[in-house]
Amino acid sequence: xxxFIEDFKYAWNKPNNGVVKLIIINVIVWVIVNLLYFLSSMxxxxxxxxxxxxxxxxx
Numbered sequence: 001x002x003x004f005i006e007d008f009k010y011a012w013n014k015p016n017n018g019v020v021k022l023i024i025i026n027v028i029v030w031v032i033v034n035l036l037y038f039l040s041s042m043x044x045x046x047x048x049x050x051x052x053x054x055x056x057x058x059x
Contacts, residue, residue: 029056 011020033053040049 008024011017012024014020033056036052037049040046
């Protein structure tokens with residue numbers, strides 16, 4: 001697990017690497033959205049996920 005985080009840190013600190021930074025941000029947001037969806041389905045509280053999803057969706 002430590003090397004995975006170190007790989008992200010290395011990719012983030014590398015100069016002239018804007019595309020990789022956008023991909024990392026996208027992955028982090030995707031993980032957070034899916035984690036909230038999973039938690040809201042396990043806790044039987046769809047309002048938690050729908051509130052977050054409605055605030056970040058584009059359409």
